Amino acid sequence: MSQSVAIVTGASQGIGQSTAVRLARDFDSVALVARNRANLERTATAVNAAGAESLVIDVDLADPAAARTVVDTTLTTFGRIDALLNIAGAVPQVDLFDMSDEQWDHGLALKLHGARRLTVAAWPALKEAKGSVVLISGNTAVLPKAPYAAVGTINAAIVALAKAFADRGITDGVQVNSVLPGPVMTGRRRSQLESWAPLHDMTVEEATAKFPQEAGIARYGEPDEIANLMAFLVSPTARWMTGSALRMDGGEVKSV
Known part of the structure; x- marks a missing residue:
């Protein structure tokens, strides 16, 4: 893929960091998004070593203005967006009866609304490039339990959101999928x-x-294993796969 640009959120650590480094093998440029600039700089060094140009964008995606900043900065620097991987968004694992409104609101603002705003903001560029989007959910979306109520609820919403974007993407030529990792x-x-x-x-x-x-x-699981699945989903090989919610959880979910 020549002159191609990916945006990876949550790129300062964990699955996001591994995904950014993995995509450096397939994309010319990778924009790295998270709050912690120092950690992003370390990811950038690894991305550069893997062969891609990097761009560090340290913003808090819970801020409604952040999505526009990410898209504008990426387009100003690289001129296009071919793939968007929404990975940011740790949600507190607090029992259903103990979680405060503030904790609920923060989880929703960062993981759900952060991904929604960024996908909407990037959509015109993705439509022009006939690009791809991945939203990370989690297998708690289909394993709702009281100790992980917020995580499961928000992850289920991410899957539904990805389905809605995928439906619009059929018309606009944008591929959209979600990934549901198990414990990594x-x-x-x-x-x-x-x-x-x-x-x-x-x-x-x-x-x-x-x-x-x-x-x-x-x-x-290991972060690199999820990263490889992410890379597959935004590759030409997976182009006809859209609207799918892919579990990668070592077999934790036993249902059909």
């Missing part, structure tokens, strides 16, 4: 385990083994 061993998850383990009289190693066993899976 990111830096954030590792920190959670390190905090959780001593509270339950476990070593970090014991805590790390506990959840996959309870979830009925062999192991945690």
Whole structure:
């Protein structure tokens, strides 16, 4: 793919960072979006080393003005947008009866509305390029549980939103899909385990083994595995796939 440009949100760490570096093999330029500039600069170094030009855009996508900033900056720098990967948006894992309105609102503002605004803002450029969009959800969208109520609710909304964008994309020539990862061993998850383990009289190693066993899976996923799926979805090979919600969760979801 020549003279191609991808935008990756949440690119400062975890799945977003891995996806940005993976896309550097397929795209000429990758715009990196997140709040933490220092971490974005590290991602940019890896993207450049992998062969693509990088652009760092440090904004908070919960801010309604951020989407326009991302799109305008990318178009001013690179002149086009071929792919948009909406990966930003950690949602607090708080019990249904304990989560505050502020926590709900922040999760919605960043993950749902941040992705919605950015996709809308980028749509004219994506339409011109006949580009692709991926929105990251999570398998909690189909595994709603009280301890993860906000995560599941917002992830389900992301899947529905992607379906709606995909419907419009059939007319406009823009491909849209969503990805539902299961438990992935990111830096954030590792920190959670390190905090959780001593509270339950476990070593970090014991805590790390506990959840996959309870979830009925062999192991945690790795960010690079999700990144490879993302790269496939925005490649020419997957072009006829649109409106799909793809689970990659090690078999945690047992339903058909």
